[in-house]
Amino acid sequence: MLFEKITLIDENFDVKENMFVATEKDKIAYISQLPPQKDYGQKICGKNKLLTNGWFNCHTHLPMTLLRGYAENLKLQDWLNTKVFPFEAKMNEEDVYYAALLGIAEMFRFGTVSATEMYFHPLSILEAAKKAGIKLNLCTGTTEFGDGGLKDNKNFNEELDLHERCSKMGNDKIKADFSLHSEYITTEKIVKELGEYLKGKNERVHVHVSETKKETDECIARHGLTPTAYLEKCGIMNAKVNAAHSVWLTDEDLSIYKANGVTAVHNPMSNLKLGSGFARIEKMLEMGINVALGTDGVASNNNFNLFEDLRFAAIMHNPLNENYSVINPKTLVKMGTLNGAYSQDRCDCGCIKEGNKADFAIYDLNEVSMKPCHNLLNSFVYSMPGGAVLMTVVDGEIVYGNGKFTTIDIDDVIRKTEQSRKRILSEI
Numbered sequence: 001m002l003f004e005k006i007t008l009i010d011e012n013f014d015v016k017e018n019m020f021v022a023t024e025k026d027k028i029a030y031i032s033q034l035p036p037q038k039d040y041g042q043k044i045c046g047k048n049k050l051l052t053n054g055w056f057n058c059h060t061h062l063p064m065t066l067l068r069g070y071a072e073n074l075k076l077q078d079w080l081n082t083k084v085f086p087f088e089a090k091m092n093e094e095d096v097y098y099a100a101l102l103g104i105a106e107m108f109r110f111g112t113v114s115a116t117e118m119y120f121h122p123l124s125i126l127e128a129a130k131k132a133g134i135k136l137n138l139c140t141g142t143t144e145f146g147d148g149g150l151k152d153n154k155n156f157n158e159e160l161d162l163h164e165r166c167s168k169m170g171n172d173k174i175k176a177d178f179s180l181h182s183e184y185i186t187t188e189k190i191v192k193e194l195g196e197y198l199k200g201k202n203e204r205v206h207v208h209v210s211e212t213k214k215e216t217d218e219c220i221a222r223h224g225l226t227p228t229a230y231l232e233k234c235g236i237m238n239a240k241v242n243a244a245h246s247v248w249l250t251d252e253d254l255s256i257y258k259a260n261g262v263t264a265v266h267n268p269m270s271n272l273k274l275g276s277g278f279a280r281i282e283k284m285l286e287m288g289i290n291v292a293l294g295t296d297g298v299a300s301n302n303n304f305n306l307f308e309d310l311r312f313a314a315i316m317h318n319p320l321n322e323n324y325s326v327i328n329p330k331t332l333v334k335m336g337t338l339n340g341a342y343s344q345d346r347c348d349c350g351c352i353k354e355g356n357k358a359d360f361a362i363y364d365l366n367e368v369s370m371k372p373c374h375n376l377l378n379s380f381v382y383s384m385p386g387g388a389v390l391m392t393v394v395d396g397e398i399v400y401g402n403g404k405f406t407t408i409d410i411d412d413v414i415r416k417t418e419q420s421r422k423r424i425l426s427e428i
C-alpha cells in the first residue's frame with residue numbers, strides 16, 4: 001500500500017504534510033516527501049487525510065462491553081458488588097468471546113491497534129483477538145480469596161497456559177502477561193509467591209494499583225504499607241509492572257515507580273466516572289515515569305474511543321495544577337501510542353517510522369470539527385471526533401476501512417451479544 005501526499009504525525013510527534021508512506025507486509029517500508037521508485041501496490045490518495053500511529057489502550061476489560069450502560073451513578077465498591085460481580089458471574093466462555101469481539105471492533109472503529117487486557121475466560125479472548133487481528137497483551141486478573149498457594153491458583157495456571165499458547169503462535173502479536181487483580185482481592189501469600197516466581201524472569205505484571213482512596217487506606221491498615229510499597233515488598237517489582245489507575249500515590253510510591261520502571265496507566269474517564277480521584281500525571285511526567293493511557297472496561301467509561309480519554313487527560317488536571325503545559329498535545333499523543341507500546345514490550349511499534357510495524361489510523365481532515373485549523377496537533381487532540389477514522393491498519397492489514405470491519409462479522413457479533421445480554425439478565 002502507498003499513501004500519496006498524506007499528512008502524518010512522525011516519530012518525533014511533529015506534523016509533516018505531503019508525505020509518501022508505503023507499507024510492505026507488516027512493516028512501514030518507506031516514508032519520504034518524494035514518491036518511491038519501487039511499486040508498493042495499491043495507491044491511496046492522502047489528500048485531506050491524516051496518518052498517525054494507532055492507539056495503544058493499556059488497561060481494558062474487553063468483554064465488559066456486555067455491561068455497557070448496565071450500572072450507572074454508583075461509587076466503585078457499590079458498582080462492583082451490587083451490579084458488576086453478579087452480572088459477570090453469569091458470563092460464560094461464549095459470552096466472553098463475542099463481547100470481546102464487540103470491544104475489539106469498537107477499538108478498530110476508533111483507531112486503536114493494541115490493548116493490554118485483563119479478564120476471565122482468557123482463552124475466549126485469545127481466540128477473539130486472533131480472529132480480529134488486534135495486538136494484545138493478555139492476562140486474567142489473578143484473584144485469591146482462600147489460603148491456596150500460587151501453583152494451585154486457577155488464574156496463574158491459566159496464565160502459564162497462555163504463555164505456552166502465545167509462544168507457539170510464531171509471532172508476538174498476542175503476548176501473555178502475568179497479573180494480580182489488585183492487593184484487595186489477593187492474599188499476601190500468593191503475591192509473595194508470584195514475586196518469587198518472577199525473580200530473574202523478564203515478565204510483565206498487570207495490576208490495579210491505588211485506584212481509590214478506600215483501597216489505599218485499607219491496604220495501609222492491613223499491611224502498614226501503601227499498595228505500591230506492599231507490591232515492592234512482596235517482590236512484584238521483580239517484573240516489569242503495568243499499574244492501572246495509579247491514582248492515590250505518595251511521593252515514596254512515585255519514587256518506587258521511577259526506580260523500577262513501572263508504567264502508570266492513566267484511566268481518566270473511569271477515574272472521573274467512579275469518583276476515584278485525580279492521578280498525579282504531571283508529577284509522573286516531570287519525574288520521567290512512563291505514563292500510558294487506558295479506557296478501563298466500558299462499564300466505567302462507557303466506550304473504547306481512546307480520544308475521549310486523551311481529551312479528559314488533557315483538561316481534567318487543570319484545576320489542580322499551576323502549570324498547564326506539562327500535559328500538552330505532543331505528550332498526550334505519545335502517551336496514547338509510544339508509551340503504550342513500551343509498556344507492552346513492543347519496541348518496533350508506537351510511532352510512524354520506517355521499519356516499524358505498520359500500525360496506524362487514517363483520519364478525515366475534512367471533518368467540520370477540524371475547521372479552521374490553526375495547529376493540526378492541537379486540533380487532533382482537542383477537536384478530532386473519534387468517528388473521523390477512515391481506516392485502521394494492524395501489522396499492515398486493514399482491519400477497518402470504508403465503514404466495514406474486514407475480520408469481524410459485526411452483525412453476527414451484535415446479534416450474539418444481544419442474546420447474551422438478555423440471557424444473563426434473565427438469570428440474575
Ligand SMILES: [Zn+2]
Nearest residue numbers: 208244296297
Ligand atoms: Zn480495571
